[in-house]
Amino acid sequence: MTQGARPYYVPVGKEEQVFKAAYRQGLSILLKGPTGCGKTRFVEAMAYDLDRPLVTVACHDDLTTADLVGRFLLQGGDTTWVDGPLTRAVRDGAICYLDEIVEARQDTTVVLHPLADHRRQMPIDRLGVTLDAAPGFGLVVSYNPGYQSVLKDLKDSTRQRMVAIELDFPPSELEEKVVAHEAGVDHGTAVQLVRLGQAIRQLETAGLREVASTRVLVAAGRLVGEGLTIRDAARAAVAGPLTDDPLITAGLFEMIDAYME
Amino acid sequence: MSIGPSADSPARFRLLASAIAGRSVDVAAAGADAPAWTDGATIFIDTTRHADEQIRSLAVQASLLEGGSLDAALLAPLARRPSLARRYLSIEGHRALAGRHGLLPLSVRSVVDDAIAGRSDSPAASLAIAMSAAELGDPPAIFGMIRPRQVLSSASACRPADDGVPARHAPRTEPAVPPAVLDDEEEGALEGADLFSSPVGGGGGIGRLLKNLFTDSRSPGSGPPGAGSPTRTSRRATRVAPSHAVSTAVARIPEGTPAFAPRRFTYPEWDGIRGRYRPAWCTVTESVPRPEDAAPLPVPDTLPLRRSLGRLGTELERRHRQLQGDDVDIDAAVEARVEALAGSAPDEGVYLDNLRRRRDLSVLVLLDVSGSAGLPGAMGVPVHEHQRSAAAALSMALFELGDRVALYAFRSQGRSAVHLVPVKRFADQMDASVLQRLGGFAPGAYTRLGAAIRHGAAVLEGDGGTARRLLVVLSDGLAYDHGYESAYGEADARRALAEARRHGIGCLCLSIGAGADAAALRRVFGTAAHASIARGEHLPAVVGALFRSALRSAELRRRSWQRRARTKERLVVERSTA
Numbered sequence: 001m002t003q004g005a006r007p008y009y010v011p012v013g014k015e016e017q018v019f020k021a022a023y024r025q026g027l028s029i030l031l032k033g034p035t036g037c038g039k040t041r042f043v044e045a046m047a048y049d050l051d052r053p054l055v056t057v058a059c060h061d062d063l064t065t066a067d068l069v070g071r072f073l074l075q076g077g078d079t080t081w082v083d084g085p086l087t088r089a090v091r092d093g094a095i096c097y098l099d100e101i102v103e104a105r106q107d108t109t110v111v112l113h114p115l116a117d118h119r120r121q122m123p124i125d126r127l128g129v130t131l132d133a134a135p136g137f138g139l140v141v142s143y144n145p146g147y148q149s150v151l152k153d154l155k156d157s158t159r160q161r162m163v164a165i166e167l168d169f170p171p172s173e174l175e176e177k178v179v180a181h182e183a184g185v186d187h188g189t190a191v192q193l194v195r196l197g198q199a200i201r202q203l204e205t206a207g208l209r210e211v212a213s214t215r216v217l218v219a220a221g222r223l224v225g226e227g228l229t230i231r232d233a234a235r236a237a238v239a240g241p242l243t244d245d246p247l248i249t250a251g252l253f254e255m256i257d258a259y260m261e
Numbered sequence: 262m263s264i265g266p267s268a269d270s271p272a273r274f275r276l277l278a279s280a281i282a283g284r285s286v287d288v289a290a291a292g293a294d295a296p297a298w299t300d301g302a303t304i305f306i307d308t309t310r311h312a313d314e315q316i317r318s319l320a321v322q323a324s325l326l327e328g329g330s331l332d333a334a335l336l337a338p339l340a341r342r343p344s345l346a347r348r349y350l351s352i353e354g355h356r357a358l359a360g361r362h363g364l365l366p367l368s369v370r371s372v373v374d375d376a377i378a379g380r381s382d383s384p385a386a387s388l389a390i391a392m393s394a395a396e397l398g399d400p401p402a403i404f405g406m407i408r409p410r411q412v413l414s415s416a417s418a419c420r421p422a423d424d425g426v427p428a429r430h431a432p433r434t435e436p437a438v439p440p441a442v443l444d445d446e447e448e449g450a451l452e453g454a455d456l457f458s459s460p461v462g463g464g465g466g467i468g469r470l471l472k473n474l475f476t477d478s479r480s481p482g483s484g485p486p487g488a489g490s491p492t493r494t495s496r497r498a499t500r501v502a503p504s505h506a507v508s509t510a511v512a513r514i515p516e517g518t519p520a521f522a523p524r525r526f527t528y529p530e531w532d533g534i535r536g537r538y539r540p541a542w543c544t545v546t547e548s549v550p551r552p553e554d555a556a557p558l559p560v561p562d563t564l565p566l567r568r569s570l571g572r573l574g575t576e577l578e579r580r581h582r583q584l585q586g587d588d589v590d591i592d593a594a595v596e597a598r599v600e601a602l603a604g605s606a607p608d609e610g611v612y613l614d615n616l617r618r619r620r621d622l623s624v625l626v627l628l629d630v631s632g633s634a635g636l637p638g639a640m641g642v643p644v645h646e647h648q649r650s651a652a653a654a655l656s657m658a659l660f661e662l663g664d665r666v667a668l669y670a671f672r673s674q675g676r677s678a679v680h681l682v683p684v685k686r687f688a689d690q691m692d693a694s695v696l697q698r699l700g701g702f703a704p705g706a707y708t709r710l711g712a713a714i715r716h717g718a719a720v721l722e723g724d725g726g727t728a729r730r731l732l733v734v735l736s737d738g739l740a741y742d743h744g745y746e747s748a749y750g751e752a753d754a755r756r757a758l759a760e761a762r763r764h765g766i767g768c769l770c771l772s773i774g775a776g777a778d779a780a781a782l783r784r785v786f787g788t789a790a791h792a793s794i795a796r797g798e799h800l801p802a803v804v805g806a807l808f809r810s811a812l813r814s815a816e817l818r819r820r821s822w823q824r825r826a827r828t829k830e831r832l833v834v835e836r837s838t839a
Contacts, residue, residue, distance in 0.1 A: 202283050
């Protein structure tokens with residue numbers, strides 16, 4: 001639940017106010033943003049602030065309705081009903097966070113409709129019951145508009161039941177602060193890493209599907225904290241994960257050499 | 262790294278240069294002691310210098326590109342005045358570098374002279390200062406030089422930076438028209454929207470790659486080499502590939518047709534000038550593939566293609582006796598219970614699951630074997646050979662994935678002699694004889710694309726046997742036939758495509774190794790359904806997105822047609838009951 005310190009999140013704009021206002025109004029929230037820009041961390045921080053438990057579901061393309069709602073399992077000779085994560089959140093009044101919602105099959109996301117609009121109900125046809133969402137239930141979905149394939153898009157009927165919050169990589173000063181804090185490295189290292197990240201983000205033409213996110217910069221910083229040189233850390237944590245192509249890897253290594261002192 | 266640019270090749274700086282320039286640029290050697298310069302697509306640097314100096318020269322030239330310093334309008338007055346160009350560079354170089362300050366490596370930042378950079382705030386201002394009598398020193402040696410004429414003549418001359426906040430993540434653009442709108446639009450709007458929207462999002466990596474590929478397949482600036490090769494492999498494709506199932510749909514093969522008699526078909530042709538069809542205008546002959554003595558093509562490596570096509574055209578299928586699933590498979594559960602009670606180890610798979618496993622796609626590949634394809638293309642290899650091996654690789658990959666594939670070659674000599682040669686019909690096995698037949702083609706004659714598309718669509722309609730159908734044209738350009746000149750031919754081909762798409766057949770076109778002619782094909786097929794690539798190896802990078810978008814738009818069109826047909830039916834019923 002929500003013990004311990006608040007998850008570290010630095011707001012860039014008004015996203016915290018929007019989130020809390022939407023939550024209090026019982027509106028569902030759609031988070032848009034590139035991978036590794038802090039969507040999940042943001043939801044964690046919000047759940048902490050609002051003092052609600054958080055149920056996270058990472059969506060994948062074989063995610064079915066039953067995976068969310070629940071299913072009958074066989075135990076010995078009997079069937080037992082097992083709640084899915086969404087049902088659990090509805091019963092407990094938790095914040096349910098569906099990460100990368102577009103990855104889920106389109107027929108799956110329809111189950112969210114009665115929950116996401118004014119009804120705030122969840123019919124479970126296998127049990128023949130309709131659950132009313134417990135007070136405090138909140139639905140948050142996220143997706144990365146750049147990452148999805150051309151076939152995958154959020155249904156408009158789903159979209160329009162949501163309040164959208166757009167996140168992006170923080171501006172450099174903020175990102176330096178985040179990298180320094182998260183990785184526990186000094187400011188100079190963070191500045192170099194962020195500068196490299198910014199340069200790589202210019203490179204969308206190069207056959208990289210995704211760019212260096214705040215997350216990989218933090219990972220590189222943590223390696224530096226373990227005593228690796230900044231070049232080795234950047235090679236392992238930034239260049240390696242971004243591509244498998246030897247040509248592009250070599251180019252990234254060259255960039256790392258140029259940007260890291 | 263074992264492969265890739267060698268340690269001292271200038272190409273290793275390509276990514277660095279692209280990052281600073283904010284777009285894809287190439288890096289090449291300028292020769293010993295030559296100053297660095299750029300033609301707008303490639304930056305030439307002196308590779309004999311120290312790596313640090315190379316990076317600095319590179320950063321200057323890349324910043325010039327990014328800062329819009331090399332715009333055609335600015336460079337025109339510099340074309341014949343090298344001393345003015347030098348004065349311009351000495352101030353504009355600093356200004357451009359300063360504009361990119363936040364993104365430069367530390368070693369480069371020391372080059373910037375803020376005092377000079379501060380004198381100008383735009384390329385135009387720099388030019389004005391350079392043209393004035395103001396005192397200006399020579400640019401530092403590492404600035405290299407500006408070669409206005411080379412930039413002006415380069416096809417991909419510099420464009421001004423249009424990105425206000427360069428360091429932000431650029432989300433790929435959404436599809437131009439959301440499906441819900443498309444559904445309700447009229448036919449005309451449908452075509453407009455689908456034909457000209459980018460299949461993969463203009464802002465995205467693949468979108469830009471495609472855009473680069475479109476510009477000029479042989480220019481050095483057409484994207485960095487390697488951009489076309491897949492940099493990521495899809496987990497899903499590899500997972501599906503080993504467990505594919507061959508389509509169960511059975512095609513209606515015309516029985517009793519003697520295998521060796523050429524079959525003739527007539528098709529109308531669209532007369533774009535008069536705005537009407539010419540009925541029964543073209544005669545298409547399905548001639549028999551001659552048993553050739555030619556050496557068969559080598560068996561293509563289909564793995565990369567299979568990866569990018571693996572998830573295409575699959576349908577949900579209800580599978581019994583799964584280890585996990587949405588529902589309990591009652592039969593299996595009872596059996597398992599009985600077995601357990603009887604004392605034997607029960608089978609654990611007692612669930613029903615919906616898995617996306619059933620292949621539901623038929624593809625007809627139309628290969629252009631007209632004379633124009635015999636011209637040499639990329640790297641001196643005839644376009645025809647590029648296309649042949651691409652056709653082999655595509656059909657092989659799709660066949661191995663369990664899709665229904667046919668491969669027809671086409672050429673024509675006038676409207677009464679449009680020849681389509683079935684290299685592989687839907688019913689044929691994919692075997693060595695297919696490759697041999699393919700190897701035997703020599704390019705010749707002309708192209709009457711419209712008739713070929715109509716026949717291909719008819720074959721797909723008749724023999725395809727699946728709900729999802731794709732017509733893939735491999736052609737190097739819209740060559741002409743007797744009485745089938747450019748505008749007329751384009752109009753007819755576009756019409757033929759619209760007819761096919763109306764029947765739910767996705768249509769797309771690939772030009773491999775071809776040069777200039779691809780522009781006409783792009784007009785006919787629409788940018789969303791045409792890709793021009795330099796080499797067959799780039800195929801896997803583009804086909805996935807192209808196929809998907811073609812299938813999707815065909816599906817939308819088919820649905821909107823069905824809906825309209827239903828509405829019409831209902832109106833008729835209502836009228837008759839009223």
